[in-house]
Amino acid sequence: MTIAAAQDKKEDTLKQRDQQLEILRGEQRRTAENEAALKREIEQLGADRRKLNQDLIDTAGRIRDLETKTLATEARLKPLDDQDAAIKKSLDARRDVIAEVLAALQRIGRRPPPALLMSPEQALQSVRAAIVLGAVVPEMRQEAEKLAAELHALMQVRQQIALERDQLRNEQTAIANDRARMAALIEERQKQQSEREAALIAERVRAADLAQQFDSLKDLIAALEKELDPTTRAAREAARNDARPAMAAFRDPGRLAPATAFASLRGQVRVPVNGVKIRDYGAPDGAGGVEKGLSITTRAGAQVTAPADGWVVYAGPFRSYGQLLILNAGGGYHVLLAGMERISVDLGQFVLTGEPVATMGTASHIAAILATGSSQPVLYVEFRKDGIPIDPGPWWAATEIEKVRG
Template sequence: MKRSAIGAVGIGIVALIAAARLAAMPAPGLILGGTGETSLQHEQAALKAARIQSEQARERSERLEQQASAARDEADQARRRAAAMAARIQQAEADIQAAQARIAIIARMQRAQAARLAAKQEPVVRLTAALQMMARRPLALALVQPGSVSDAVHMRAVLGQILPVIQDRTAGLRAELERSRALRETAEQAAGSLAQSQADLRDRQLALQTLETRKRLAAKDYRSNASLESDRALALGERARDIVDLMDRLQAAGDLRDELAALPGPLLRPARPDLTAAPAPTLRRQSGGPPPYRLPVMGQLVTGMGELSESGVRSRGLTIVTQAGALAVAPTAGRVVFAGPYRGYGQIMILDHGGGWTTLITGLLRLSASVGDNVRQGDPLGSAGPGRPSITIELRRNGRPVDIVPLVGLG
């Protein structure tokens, strides 16, 4: 009787400990590596920011899709549908970042859970070992020893007092075990969400390639003088001392082009001179406030304007770490005045927004817009490289750097 009672208690505790150890082990492939280098607050902030970016991208895609449906011109419709698909791609990229942040948070919680389970298991393990030693005592030896019957009665009474204590000690272990199982299920859901977002991203990237092809075919006047303008931009790039000098030269060339375009054309002789109306006033570009602006890529801000880099160079813009192959879009409407590789900056793009405003985007791997293209806000410009690429954005007005943070609501 004593032996069976002790054995039953020991087996129950051993089973509970084994289940706890199994629950504390994360399933392979569910947890991303490298989560120990960030704080919980950082991961929670990244999750919140990614969800906001995803919602904003979804709203943009719906708005652009409505505009595309209302467009009459085939080229304009193709262009707006490409911009809408670009927004859906950035929504998928933000969803991936949200899933990764969620997985990092769950991984941190699982590590803390495993530590709590280990702390609660230790006293229960010692108690189990003592009960197992008592259960291994030979029954025949107990019968021939003096007082063995009274000892058995006494042991039963002791077990009756110990069992409530064991139940109290294992209750906390059972609660932690249930929480660990819930965390495991949440980790599986997060991994499934990540896989779905990655599949959506691949599908939308293929769809964008098709839409960009249609957009080029639908443009009747596609790049009639692009070769000449591109050659001029490359020549300016070769003569420029550095990237700042390049932007200044391109802005000067753009200002000259705007002034020439604003000149009145030749006046035709009217058929009825007596009915000639007064000439329309010449429209001149007004240099007002900053254009409506947004960040060209989805990701995490790692360097702000004015911060010093490891090499001691002060930043003139924002640097964002993004996903491999992330899509870059136009931060606001403008004209592409430079597109190509430049002296250690990777593939770069410079946009002229008029009124002295220009944008520089560096660190791209592939460009989908060319010199001379007029782009709207949200039009695809190119994509980032593999790994965890860094994209830098600089906004200038009349050659002076402008802080982007207040314009995009990050302040």
């Protein structure tokens, strides 16, 4: 083979490598464009995530407010039910008066309903009619008036009970609707996050693979070009310099961080669940030691929210505590929540203050450990600084700790 032929063969080989290089450059450009588009989408998702998180926080706030109203309604119903039972007991003791009133009405030609079928309203009408018509003998009149007063009180109590139960049903319906919305929001958040992160990881892997091929071909072309004569090599290099694309560095999305240092939140933190405090930090734990956190009995299915911004560093079952969630609040502070039935955030996720993170079950998962004997769900809350349990009391907002005071 002549020198000219050999030179031509090298030129052909170089052209083939150049063609491969251009193909790879095109793929790399498309990959870079795809990643740029994904980054823009993630940035948009960042805005969407802010909206989504705000919607989650707002919905969680509504649920907690409704849970508070429900607790208040149930608290009002309890004495009303007791009052209803007491009045009915008193009325049962006055059956002879009712019988006398009915007999008196029958004597003057009235036909009152049978005593066993009579409602409080009908009984009150009958007693009042008997009094007005003078159907009862004078010595029974005072008893009849007492009976009328009790029947009237019973009717008022039952009307109030009916109103409270209607309100309770409305509150429970609203809670159910907001919980359904919450579930959909959480599902959408997890779906968006997993889809975008998976796509971005795939694009980065592809970009790294292409970059590796790109570099190896560059090395090959450089080696081949060394064999070209200086004039040919200079001409090719000058032509390539005008079109060589820049290699943009791939950047990770910015990391989220707590808005306020946890140490600065004293007196501002909201208790993460509605309920009644049964054990406080430093109290005897029933096993010869002292409590290292706060224990709160809750309603079945109560919502648990993040008391502060932080990263999820643990989310899952732990020994006999049920589900355990640990948030890194920054500055060496950690928040531990235990006793939930379901956790709705993922490991490594950054959560915001007031964001829903878990749901209580229908019974206690940690009552045995806490020696409370409670059959209700119990949420255990513990704050730690540099791994050591600390008193969470100074962090709670005054109005919040009053709500859960046992």
